[in-house]
Amino acid sequence: MSVQERKERERAHRHQLIVATARELAESQGWDAVTTRRLAERIEYSQPVIYGHFREGKREIVGAVALEGFAELTAAIRRAVADGPAGRAAVAALAGAYVDFAGRNPALYDAMFLLDTGLPFAVEATPAPLREAFGTLVETLGEVAGDADPAVFVEVFWSALHGLVSLTRSGRLPREAAAQRLTVLVDRFAGG
Amino acid sequence: MSVQERKERERAHRHQLIVATARELAESQGWDAVTTRRLAERIEYSQPVIYGHFREGKREIVGAVALEGFAELTAAIRRAVADGPAGRAAVAALAGAYVDFAGRNPALYDAMFLLDTGLPFAVEATPAPLREAFGTLVETLGEVAGDADPAVFVEVFWSALHGLVSLTRSGRLPREAAAQRLTVLVDRFAGG
DNA sequence: TCGAATGTCTAGCAGTGCTAGAATCCAGTC
């Protein structure tokens, strides 16, 4: 194994270490606690090494965490609908998985859907994990779109889920009755 | 008019000047550009004077801006439904007004629904402008709730609107087809 | 006019994201 390969492996490992450390810090203490100084301390290098891996700085790190999140969201949704539920059961399963995912990974969710990451959505350059996540939503929900364009329908349903999640998390909707709100939403979107 | 009254008038004026300046800066350059140094420069006092008005610091300033926003949102929605539209027309008018309000006042909207302001929602201590805004939504939409609790129904519809607005603004939903998404949402919620 | 209370300012703290250039290390060549 060449010196070059070993160097590349070390670099990739360090890159992943930074991303994992950022995510850990974010989930335990919030994104405000994730600073490049703290990441550097945690990985036992100086700050400029962080910038050697992420040329666009902190926002690129948040983007890298988000990418992981999309892969995991896709997996969570696929597991939720693995039994092949149809109609309302599919919508409910997907909605439940989405809200559960957001609840278990609040900082990851913020990286994916709230914070500025620079990741392009819905264009040619959109990274594969993002496309795949959205594609999974369309696969699952396309059949209940009725007259609406399935992609547009999915965008609207996703928006509603995102709205419930983010308003609840920021304290603008009470946590009580969250399940009831989800039921109302599923009823409205699975109704035909 | 007493010295005390004049002092209080001056203080109230300065307080309002800080809030208005924060909002102007936020709408023109984003909330990141709103710093207490810049606000102080703009109002021609030093930084500690800002803290003399807002003991909780910047987040209290953002909250003050948000309060104004709620009053304006209420007015905008009331204007949109002043003709007394019913059923789907009422839902559409309200949804259009909400999205339009968010589009015209992006930073104000962020203060209201994204940023940490410390303002309590949906509890005893919730400020009147917030209660009034929500009450206006319930007044307008309550009749189309069908079997659902009107307040819960309104929470869900508002979440969906918020989701559309915030995902579009952050570039996660394309601006194209925004009107189409709104139509799909209104159809789902006005459908009975 | 004076003194106390109030209001405002200066100066500074601890932290942020980020980078230039110095220092160190590594690997290839002789």
Added chain:
DNA sequence: GACTGGATTCTAGCACTGCTAGACATTCGA
């Protein structure tokens, strides 16, 4: 094994952030 050049990492620092202690200035009542 030594040397050299390139790569990597570090130190030091910049410009900025939110915020505050104590000094200074102003105001107003007696």
